[in-house]
Amino acid sequence: MKKIIKYVIVDILRNKIVIAYTLLLLAISFGLFNLDDNTSKGLLSLMNIVLIIVPLICIIFSTIYVYNSSEFIELLVSQPLQRKHIWMSLFGGIAIALSLAFFIGVGIAVFIYSFTPAALILLGVGLLLTIIFVAIALLAAVYTRDKAKGIGISVLLWLYFSLIFDGLVLFILFQFQDYPLEKLMVVISSLNPVDLSRILILLQLDVSALMGYTGAIFKDFFGTQTGIIISFVVLLLWIWAPLWASLRRFNRKDL
Secondary structure (H helix, E strand, O other): OHHHHHHHHHHHHOOHHHHHHHHHHHHHHHHHHHHOOOHHHHHHHHHHHHHHHHHHHHHHHHHHHHHHOHHHHHHHHOOOOOHHHHHHHHHHHHHHHHHHHHHHHHHHHHHHHOOOHHHHHHHHHHHHHHHHHHHHHHHHHHOOOOHHHHHHHHHHHHHHHHHHHHHHHHHHHHHOOOOOOHHHHHHHHOOOHHHHHHHHHHHHOOOHHHHHHHHHHHHHHHOOHHHHHHHHHHHHHHHHHHHHHHHHHHHHOOO
């Protein structure tokens, strides 16, 4: 299992796309922090990159990598290895490699320019989102043999979590604006890892006042130490759920 993980990590880290992804994040991070002396503004701008670009790159790259590794996976399945170990090794290798790329690309600039609790939350959230969208990508890839269809599903899932979900929430708030939905929004936010991550970062940057009464509700829950711990537990569940579903499908799939 360790040999498979090591092989996948080395293979991905030598990939030109991953190298370009790391250098791009590094250039953007240093650029944003050098644009203004206010590090909070740099973190806010970097937050948009972490919440939009990072999940997109992770889910598309991971989906394509799984499809391109189909022959390698079939070879491993033909060996006296448990399918569970093969799939978990593949997931572990991809997740570790992309997390390392993210940490180098964003972490270096953060440690130099803004070593604060908000910055650490940003790094932690970025790493968790990387792993979450790798797990979602594996789920999308294992459910269809068609590479184009699998990539399309991945892109649609990214669109849903990054854009469509927010539109649906705004629609619900508009339709039921006469009802007190603020506390319900805490639960609804947990249904989207991107939204939950955004709230955690914004509250650490003390801009919750811009969110009105709903922001006060979020501050009372997500702003406490218990709320932060629960939020990270929910993000960990977002890793476990798609990974468990993909593993179950892979164990039953006829290769």
